[in-house]
Amino acid sequence: MAGQRQVQRQNGVALWRQIADRVRTSIDNGEYDHSGMIPPELVLAEQFGVNRHTVRSALAALGQEGIVRAVQGRGTLIERRQRLNFPISKRTRFTAGIGGQGRELQGLLLSFDTEPASETIATHLCLATGTPVIKLEALRKVDGVPVSRSTSWFPGDRFAGIADAYRRSESITKAFAELGLADYIRTSTEISATHAEPSEITDLELSPGAIVLVTKALNTDLDGVPVQYAITRFPADRVHFTIEN
Missing domain, CATH: 1.10.10.10 (Winged helix-like DNA-binding domain superfamily/Winged helix DNA-binding domain)
Incomplete structure (x- = not known):
């Protein structure tokens, strides 16, 4: 040690x-x-x-x-040795995934903005480059401890009120439902690991040199139309993933 x-x-x-x-x-x-x-x-x-x-x-x-x-x-x-388990499946949901592993779940809206879609974001969301998208930054906590820091992009014309809906509900799933999207599915998830950047060290309350697990995920509606592209960072010492069929 x-x-x-x-x-x-x-x-x-x-x-x-x-x-x-x-x-x-x-x-x-x-x-x-x-x-x-x-x-x-x-x-x-x-x-x-x-x-x-x-x-x-x-x-x-x-x-x-x-x-x-x-x-x-x-x-x-x-009292507790195990990290929180976050399942990744066809219907990946933060609240349902963490479930009974914590007493209190929080979703904090850090910032949001409307911006022209970069080539990368436009490709993931099947939009023309420069199309307005909503960028939403959020922090999730379990029992007061930060467990994820996410950046998400949504088609601007379809989800114009998603920031306010998320602020009220503290849930992307509930925000989608409020805006008329009752169900959605995870079509792809890429997972990697890296050292935490300074901003992540601050937001996730980590020590220098900490490792974060990074997911790049695409969600679509049931017709296959992209509704969200998200990059999320999880502290590796607090969360592990289970890939489910």
């Missing part, structure tokens, strides 16, 4: 958050399975080169996520 010691100071990310990310990753990797407990605060403080108060803040954050629980007289017990 030598890599755990490499917390970076003065990089814009709080030390306690970096430590929380590293402890969470160690839990996911099964590094504490022999005991079922997080190492004592003093041990972690020495490993990371910080004071015990900083470690305590990191463990408190993990406690709020439901990952660990302080047990008087014993230490810090691991």
Whole structure:
């Protein structure tokens, strides 16, 4: 666990958050399975080169996520080891996919705009280059923890009110339904992995060097007409994918 010691100071990310990310990753990797407990605060403080108060803040954050629980007289017990499972199928839906894995699901609208479709976006949405499209930026959280950061494009003439509908419902599926699209299907999903960019580190509350899983997905209506092209980034230490037929 030598890599755990490499917390970076003065990089814009709080030390306690970096430590929380590293402890969470160690839990996911099964590094504490022999005991079922997080190492004592003093041990972690020495490993990371910080004071015990900083470690305590990191463990408190993990406690709020439901990952660990302080047990008087014993230490810090691991409550949840597994990452959230996000199934990818013909009908991929964030809310249905995460389901009962979290107590509270949030969809936050970060920004939206109408812009001319680039050649790439136009190709995916089967539009002429320069056709107006709506670009929507959103952040999804589970129990207060960011789990995805998405950029989506929609045909502007068909979904002119989708930003307001999403803000109200916090759901793309519900926003589609409000605008008259009752059902849609996932026709393609590309998955890759990369290091998080600075903006993703901020929005997803990651530490520098964190890995994100990136999906590029196309959804169409039941007639095969494209309705959404989306690029979404998921923290690799919080989410894993299951590909379903």
